Amino acid sequence: MASSIGVVILQLLLFITQPFTASADVFCDNLKLVAAKLPNNTASSPSHFATATLGQSPDTVYAMALCRGDILGNDTACGDCVNGTINRLVNQTPSPQDQCYKASYYYGDPCTVIYSFNLSILAPFNATVDDDEPFEKWNIKNVTGDGIAGLVRRLLVDTVESAAASNGRFATGVMDSRTTFPLVRSLAQCTPDISAQDCGACLRRLLGTVNATMALRMGGQLHVVRCYFRYETYPFYTGEPMLKIDAASAPPPAPAPKHKDNMSKLWIIPVVAVPLAAAAFLCLLCYYRRLTRQRKGKLTRLQGSRRAQDSEGEEQLVWEGNNSDFSVFEFEQVLEATNNFAEENKLGEGGFGSVYKGQFPEGLEIAVKRLASHSGQGFVEFKNEVQLIAKLQHRNLVRLLGCCSQEDEKILIYEYLPNKSLDFFIFDENKRALLDWPKLVAIIEGIAHGLLYLHKHSRLRVIHRDLKPSNILLDSEMNPKISDFGLAKIFDSNNTEGNTTRRVVGTYGYMAPEYSSQGVFSIKSDVFSFGVIIFEILSGNRNSGSQQYGDFINLLGYAWQLWEEERWIDLVDASLVSKSNSREIMRCINIALLCVQENAADRPTMADVVAMLSSETMIMDEPKKPAYFNIRVGNEEASTTSDSRSINDMTISATIPR
Template structure:
């Protein structure tokens, strides 16, 4: 990541206003021009946009070329929304006053920074940093201070990279020496790798230009840092690096002197204003006052801290394929505040999206972009700045899918690579908002076609056969060929998405379970799934296995063949579900009547009988009698495989009497706390 040093000219200014400007060299606009109108539009919208988002960060553009204005703003992470909005609004005014009619301006105020330009700097990660330093030097213990400062900055940068907000404050306590305070922040739209690269540059410049100085800061477009010997930020530090000698008795390769905690914001302590050095190689004056005091540290303890921090930093840098997600203190849920999980061996295309980008992509979750309502929340269509279309699942706060299910889905799909599994492009976690970002599939979900009489003709038998075989291949991958054995537990028509060529992709892994290769089944006291697709042993006893998914596949196969839902407000002759009705037709030898009218003329009777036979085998009441997905794929792909006769399916005796009353019902019953999500259209 490129970092351009803008300020390198000595200047001593004890101004009360905490403000710097960088007037670029991109030319000027004229009064009452289109460019000025576009800039004024951004000045009215960008402050509110930044204040409406928990990360206090926003980007936006206005106008068409050649008068397009690109803008970015970032408020300090310990600033509240109202202060952020006021600061950004003032920054636009300062830009007009300090760099009149300049097309390229950067304003650095203490609570916020603003950059606007006629060039698209949003597409880059260049930092264009200003370097500020104290005029006073440490008078004693210079070597120890260097090591101590390196430890503080290194550990803080590491924690900021791991933070979803890319913002961390820290404190370094070494007994008998002054306490050091630090703040580091990246724009939250940066990936962890880009943020780490930006901090790497700032650390190097800090060591090069602030050697021996009592304090300093680097202000940039993409990342910034500051260290002092007094608390200059609001609230307690997020990261506390403690004295190894007194607080961590055991020191080894696995022990790190870091404790994370937080508390409500309080105003920072006041400090006397010392002298400030600002350096500017272009000769532009900058205005600032800062507070600087001296600090010293013990050499031996500093070396230990430095060594441990360096090891941790290097290991993090080498693990390029590991993303760490941490939900910060933007939410009051303790289990989420403390949650850290890693997506090992993730796809290189996996992205941690910023909430502002998702808002922009979905037009603020507009009704026009709503694709459907899934069991766990609405799904919206969106478009990224590069034109890529996405589908965003916005987890409803009242849904059954909590943070555990959300985490589960992200971890699972990020590791899975198969043509019949939906591609997870990334996710977003911000306060109460939990979002999954998938590839957008133009043809929506399978239920959109097979259960709608006006659309059934769009999926002829050849298309349905491809869909059936694709679903089977996707399940076989989950059960056998992925690194771990995965049980989906919620396979249904609305969770089968279709791409532009009508190829199926299994989606919605919120309820999936992971098994090791040696495990065959598990159990739960919280049964969650969709009525009509759950196997009897799972619904009644909470027992799930790969055979649970096989049962759901059998139900789905019968639905694809018949064009009818298994469950719902339907009556199939003497039966309340499709399973009993299909079994009755099979026993009577008139199974051909099960086929949906639009495909009955296309499919050969021998092929139709084979597919119905396979479906009925999959919905056997006993899990042991059901085939595996390996068997199913073999039976679907080879007409030479001899199929055994099926026995009666589960729930086959759910009947109605002449007066439409239940007279013989096998209803799953259990002492478990059973939760069943209603099936809904959508994804």
């Protein structure tokens, strides 16, 4: 293994950030067991990529290994590289009292090896907010010659796009400047478990960090956990390059205008400028009159997060963001798009109003959420949803295109998702047949990734507070997207728990017990709701309502009873049960029971949930008794909320006494 070229070992002493209750010996022993298996697992994988999880917290070892794409098929070279690298990392001694580092990265030729006690290294790349600081290494020499830097940049961009588009998430390239400057070779790669879209986003983020100074270097490499690229003026990968760029294929620069022509045409300036100035003046006049009419009609110009008041003292919003995909629509545009909110265009109706399908003249299909004036979602909730979701971007969150507010009309305009919401499928016996087990697993995992983004990876730390199947929308490929952020709460990165002294808002059946009874909410409140949704997906039944489940009036108590009696299979819809997926179903039930435990501190985080869902070998804790376990048929003394008459899918507000 060529350890002298491109080898970078970054020691991360992450153990100082959280206490370890067990000795370092346990972690190191687990690490050595991982080191014994990881090389063979990586080499035998068709993509030369493998992950490993071993041990129990706080001594769990999470590891990842990836061999470079140019040695794909060479199992021996891959295995030898991973074996030599991880053993070298394991056998390092940072200090006399420790046997091994708690985390270490290796970026080099021709493999990457990473291990840590922190499961975040195995979490999927987040296309919007991957906060990892990239490792950088640069050649000390600079590029010389006209146009060379531009050709290098083009080579890197093309290599990155080719890697993202390829099935193996790998590409190599070469650039010939047709001068005495040497050939420049490039390489880009992502871990093969992420999508083409996320691979492209990851690599483009790295490219975006290359400033004007670094762009002139003759070689360099940038790495984060999920992707990296490298370029050099010497060979550093094997095989022929997958793409080639030369000076002859570069677009020629635009010719400089001749001074004589410019002078001869100066007479055009006044002829053109005067009519343009007049047109601009007329446009400004029309705009002023239109703005005046809008103010008289109390048309709220929703433009962001700052409050203001109009001339009559009514609260309005002023947009201060720069989201180019977000628009403020006029009420007349919405009426035209929905055919005056025609009944045949209605997609559904909830506690806060109706949702209609619409279409703009250019053909864009939209979903229009028209908030009812009596819905209880007033200006504050409306403002909250607009400001929040306009700043959130994730493939498992519904995309807000814009809004409209005029007098009593408060309207949100979303991307149109043709398959409605999750409850439309899972609670209908005929439509459930359209969702096989792999698709249901993908839906569960997608919801988990969306929540993980809200709780941890977004710039805002968000608690949804009203997660339920009717707020999970499905796109044309049945991918889930979390919607309805009217009740969401935003926190800074150091605070993810709150308390309401005014009212509890949400949907009974999905509320965590500490929230429904005390008004305390946190990220663990959403985890509880997620666990309930898993049970509903698996069973095809609602958690609570008029149906009876054995001795219980909710799914949680029934699921716990079946789990204790090892009859968990009785909870699952018969169409899902087969020998091939029974183990996966049992793991899902185990995860769901962990999520709905009565004590919030016992519930996992969404990062834990994602890790458990993505690993078939990860050891999971035994769940404790779920919340609402004592709610049995005929038990009049048990009370879960301040309003025991509420049905499962009714959004309510309940006063919390102080």
